[in-house]
Amino acid sequence: MNNMRLTERAVTTDVTKFTARKVQVYYGASHAIKDVDIDILDKTVTAFIGPSGCGKSTFLRCLNRMNDTIDICRVEGAIQLDGEDIYDKKVDPVQLRARVGMVFQKPNPFPKSIYDNVAYGPKIHGLVRNKTELDEVVESALRKAALWNEVKDRLAAPGTGLSGGQQQRLCIARAVATSPEVLLMDEPCSALDPIATAQVEELIDELRSNFSVVIVTHSMQQAARVSQRTAFFHLGNLVEFGETGQIFTNPRDPRTESYITGRIG
């Protein structure tokens, strides 16, 4: 752990985006998430770490209601975005997902052109009035995803023809294009090589100036490198949540210490 580069930037805001209280998630009979209370801050990278099957991805998918697509999944408790309960009956998950974007583990660009991949979100949400505006949105999203210079000459080429790292940055651009407030990332680098990983990590740090980012990761080094706050999940429980530096240097819970020192997980 000596080569860990802890992010120097301090948390610059204390505005809370997500507030979760007593969240329970059940898959059929199994109780996947137990009593999770967490506050996710704006303009902050929050990392969820923990061993496989600990529920960190499940909890992440609660934040934009992606779990709705799984029939047997049931969520209890309260999750609020800017003080509004996202599981309220009046909430349309489609509107929620426009505000809470998501990047998945495996790069999953649409089998369409690079341009169409990024333009899809703004188009369906009616964020642009004409082609010029759309072009601007696409360019700015690709710039934010640090992909513009690589693809500006071949926007009509299929997104699936890019390399793995480029595809993942394209997916980030696609998520960014709808101007979300929160960006959820589910192990965004697990399918990438170290160089692509470094690019994406750098990008996450830049995205922090505009969004609140929540990232699930298997790599503790990655969590330490990119996040300001870290949550450690174990067996469906949120064991410890705090400043990343404190979690990695001075964990309060023995389970956290066992995990980060490699004794469990």
Next chain:
Amino acid sequence: MTMVETSAPRSLYTADARTKARNAAEKRFRIYGITAVVIGLLALVVLLSSVLGSGLGAFRQTVLSLPITLDAKALDPKGNRDPAEMAKATTVTYAKLITKALEAVVIEQNLAPEMSTKNIGALISKEAPAGLRDMVLADPDLLGTTITYDVLASGRVDGFFKGRVTMESAALDSNITPEQLQLAEKLRDAGLLKLAFNTGFLTNPDASELRPESAGLGVAILGSIYMMVLVLCLALPIGVAASIYLEEFAPKNRFTDLIEVNVANLAAVPSIVYGILGLAAFINFAGMPQSSPLVGALVLTLMTLPRIIIPTRAALNAVPPSIREAALGVGASKTQTIFHHVLPLAVPGILTGAIIGLAQALGETAPLLLIGMVAFVKDYPGAPPEGILDPASAIPVQIYNWTQRADPAFVERASGAIIVLLVFLLVMNSLAVILRRKFERRW
């Protein structure tokens, strides 16, 4: 510790008993596979050669090129070229003209000095005058001129040149005599009688038992095309809509499970059962006209639906979940996800399923027999949309029909019709492959 004793020395150069047994098993399996493929190919070769051997003859037809003088006095007695007046001259009058023309040629070249006019006329098809009459009625200016017209020879003469009729069989035949066949041979040597490409086979309607030489597939092809277009317009949208609902929207419960089992079972229901259903529901209950392409298409639609639904659902199911997640993740609604992303990716599979379902429907006979399409239909169905209510036939039913008839000339026609059907199927299947290639996208 117990170890398996190996008697042979452990060298990589000698295979041990287990390896030998495994390799032998693999070799045996390869031989089984190759044998199966060879048997299949042989069956295909036998099928194709038998169909082509007996059916290609149907595409060539014996005709007599005769100079016919269209006697204006006989065909238009009042001389006013009024089509209604000219229509009074029946085929009998035209038959006399044709016979006269043939007799003149026979006498001029002294081919059969002894033969009577009636016997000479028997070389000509009874259907030939009708064709000439239609031509003259369509163009009255031909009256009074002498035209060279290809007159259809009778079925027996045609059979003689295709090897179906011999001098020996003619001796026992009341429709033809060996002398007439000798005359036909002389006419051929004189360059008047020849085998020409048989366009009538593809355009003529069916003909009676006694006139195989003029029987054609025109009505059947038209009926089949009407039905296929209707089946496509009905079965594809209904099938795709049902598949999308069942695959993407329907809750997974006992009721939808029941539907699923039923769809799978319906695909296996014998097609004749659909015929009985169509007879009861569409003709007896709804009172739709018998033998009409509309009823045929409705029955075939019912039959084709499960065969479209099953591959469509499989195609939808094969779209990777990551694409759905990606679309939902950027805030697309379920409907947008399906129509913008899932459906386009499933199109190749859907089209293949639909075209193969259609191809099966095209070759279906049994249900059409029950709704009366087996009837002898001499008139072409009208132009759509009214035409779909007119009686029509279908290619497979026409094949069935012709195989029932006594004259061996119809066996040739039936095989020819099978070739036409196979060509249609081949075209449709190639279309499926081409569409699949065109719409296939990798992800």
